């Protein structure tokens with residue numbers, strides 16, 4: 001069993017991005033990422049802080065907008081309009097989830113697609129489903145880069161994606177289909193989850209339920225990618241996979257922490273540098 005080391009790979013990506021930012025700076029371009037955080041969700045605040053520090057480390061200017069929980073839809077739309085028009089801003093990211101009173105879909109659709117470094121705008125979602133170039137959501141893109149780095153080619157594989165979110169499951173499905181895999185997407189209404197998981201050569205799990213994927217649900221020799229991030233009562237981080245029991249059956253598996261999570265941030269930086277190059 002080999003661990004897919006997302007932390008190490010993300011560091012490699014960051015090194016490359018640092019030298020790309022240096023080259024851009026010589027041409028007078030400093031990539032700019034506007035990060036919008038609404039409210040005080042502790043996990044979101046942590047992720048936004050990580051994004052801010054990572055931007056600084058590679059040479060991306062992060063422009064932080066920390067807004068109160070009570071922020072109105074119109075105020076947020078107005079900020080996005082300003083950021084869309086700001087030539088120093090190459091990428092715009094609205095940290096999710098937003099407070100319940102805000103219409104996330106409308107907010108994400110207000111971001112101009114060429115600054116949509118999260119890849120959540122319908123234009124970029126459509127491009128991905130048609131296998132056209134556009135911004136790809138950071139977590140599933142990070143999974144594809146991890147597979148590539150370990151010479152795992154999903155072409156022809158039976159893949160089971162558990163979870164159908166816009167952030168992970170659906171873009172993951174499209175990326176894997178585009179890579180030539182046969183993809184089954186399972187979710188909370190799936191009747192016999194185990195019947196699907198047992199057939200899979202590659203499993204990608206991202207639902208937010210600790211130990212959802214158990215050893216008796218995994219074929220011997222399978223590859224398991226854990227996209228779940230759950231904080232236990234003791235404050236530790238665990239994924240959606242019962243790691244200790246599942247790992248011995250796998251050829252490759254991602255740890256949590258240190259697997260897909262760091263790749264999410266690296267891909268955000270990569271998308272932002274890409275946007276700056278298109279400026």
Ligand SMILES: Nc1nc2c(c(=O)[nH]1)N[C@@H](CN(C=O)c1ccc(C(=O)N[C@@H](CCC(=O)O)C(=O)O)cc1)CN2
Nearest residue numbers: 047094095096097118138139257258259261262264265
């Ligand atoms: N606008 C967005 N919102 C959210 C996204 C996203 O891609 N765009 N994804 C998630 C959260 N997320 C980034 O925002 C994220 C989650 C986890 C990590 C990460 O590096 N995790 C580490 C552990 C970190 C810790 O100690 O807490 C790991 O797994 O090793 C990065 C980014 C939801 N919202």
